Amino acid sequence: xxxxxxxxxxxxxxxxxxxxxxxxxxxxxxxxxxxxxxxxxxxxxxxxxxxxxxxxxxxxxxxxxxxxxxxxxxxxxxxxxxxxxxxxxxxxxxxxxxxxxxxxxxxxxxxxxxxxxxxxxxxxxxxxxxxxxxxxxxxxxxxxxxxxxxxxxxxxxxxxxxxxxxxxxxxxxxxxxxxxxxxxxxxxxxxxxxxxxxxxxxxxxxxxxxxxxxxxxxxxxxxxxxxxxxxxxxxxxxxxxxxxxxxxxxxxxxxxxxxxxxxxxxxxxxxxxxxxxxxxxxxxxxxxxxxxxxxxxxxxxxxxxxxxxxxxxxxxxxxxxxxxxxxxxxxxxxxxxxxxxxxxxxxxxxxxxxxxxxxxxxxxxxxxxxxxxxxxxx
Numbered sequence: 001x002x003x004x005x006x007x008x009x010x011x012x013x014x015x016x017x018x019x020x021x022x023x024x025x026x027x028x029x030x031x032x033x034x035x036x037x038x039x040x041x042x043x044x045x046x047x048x049x050x051x052x053x054x055x056x057x058x059x060x061x062x063x064x065x066x067x068x069x070x071x072x073x074x075x076x077x078x079x080x081x082x083x084x085x086x087x088x089x090x091x092x093x094x095x096x097x098x099x100x101x102x103x104x105x106x107x108x109x110x111x112x113x114x115x116x117x118x119x120x121x122x123x124x125x126x127x128x129x130x131x132x133x134x135x136x137x138x139x140x141x142x143x144x145x146x147x148x149x150x151x152x153x154x155x156x157x158x159x160x161x162x163x164x165x166x167x168x169x170x171x172x173x174x175x176x177x178x179x180x181x182x183x184x185x186x187x188x189x190x191x192x193x194x195x196x197x198x199x200x201x202x203x204x205x206x207x208x209x210x211x212x213x214x215x216x217x218x219x220x221x222x223x224x225x226x227x228x229x230x231x232x233x234x235x236x237x238x239x240x241x242x243x244x245x246x247x248x249x250x251x252x253x254x255x256x257x258x259x260x261x262x263x264x265x266x267x268x269x270x271x272x273x274x275x276x277x278x279x280x281x282x283x284x285x286x287x288x289x290x291x292x293x294x295x296x297x298x299x300x301x302x303x304x305x306x307x308x309x310x311x312x313x314x315x316x317x318x319x320x321x322x323x324x325x326x327x328x329x330x331x332x333x334x335x336x337x338x339x340x341x342x343x344x345x346x347x348x349x350x351x352x353x354x355x356x357x358x359x360x361x362x363x364x365x366x367x368x369x370x371x372x373x374x375x376x377x378x
Contacts, residue, residue: 217287221251227293
């Protein structure tokens with residue numbers, strides 16, 4: 001630990017979700033806060049996030065060093081977006097105006113902002129400019145986790161001291177503005193997975209009624225942009241080729257269509273909702289093949305976790321890191337017929353297993369990157 005990092009009192013992270021919500025963003029922030037505190041990056045880590053039903057408005061953990069403040073309307077955790085969601089989004093933006101007063105009382109040294117807040121029109125841009133003007137000693141970090149930031153907004157990122165990119169996709173997207181690009185630090189997604197024991201795997205598969213069947217697994221939820229329709233078509237085609245394969249999906253439900261309904265009625269599609277992270281990884285490990293056909297992920301967390309759990313994988317195209325290191329496992333094929341043939345060959349071990357180096361995502365490798373950033377701005 002450097003002497004400069006030791007001077008940091010409090011890091012605050014503004015996040016759309018945290019526990020008891022479930023999802024990749026929650027897993028990331030739990031790991032980040034735990035390891036930064038363990039490595040002495042700061043005396044206190046504060047998470048400011050939205051409320052969650054049944055969870056306290058304020059909570060202390062890790063001997064008081066981790067504080068969770070659930071200040072904003074319960075919104076991002078909802079499965080379905082409707083008109084009331086937009087009203088809550090408007091109300092959340094009004095409440096952002098009070099953020100400077102809250103953080104002033106908490107004596108924040110560094111504010112980290114999850115990139116999802118920056119993708120849509122938001123009062124937060126105005127609030128961050130107030131921080132920059134009235135609190136010049138506070139350091140502000142943009143933590144970009146997906147490539148959805150509109151190109152027209154990239155130049156606005158210059159107000160941040162550092163911009164953390166989690167993948168080559170995001171780094172390349174930011175390279176068009178030289179002033180912004182100078183502030184970019186690429187740090188891989190942090191992932192930690194405990195492979196399930198054989199006994200745990202058998203129990204979990206039985207619990208979700210997949211103990212006796214072969215199945216394709218997907219842990220990205222029911223979202224159209226995640227390639228659900230194409231995934232249904234893929235499994236249907238594999239079944240036509242004589243494989244008695246089911247499809248199992250876990251995660252948030254934000255989409256449902258006729259194909260999903262039909263497959264459910266035919267008995268070969270199982271949507272399990274949001275389940276415990278360890279159970280999800282166990283189901284990935286026990287699958288015939290873990291498949292991700294998303295077209296919107298910069299670096300898909302679930303695919304990384306599936307690799308760490310020991311699953312065979314079919315990975316989405318458009319992720320440079322995957323395409324360089326394991327091209328045989330990428331869903332490049334445009335026709336469902338060709339894609340089904342590739343999936344079968346991967347599952348049967350006829351193609352090389354993925355050689356992507358997941359060690360770069362393990363906690364201590366990733367935390368070194370964050371420690372360097374904090375030392376740089378301290």
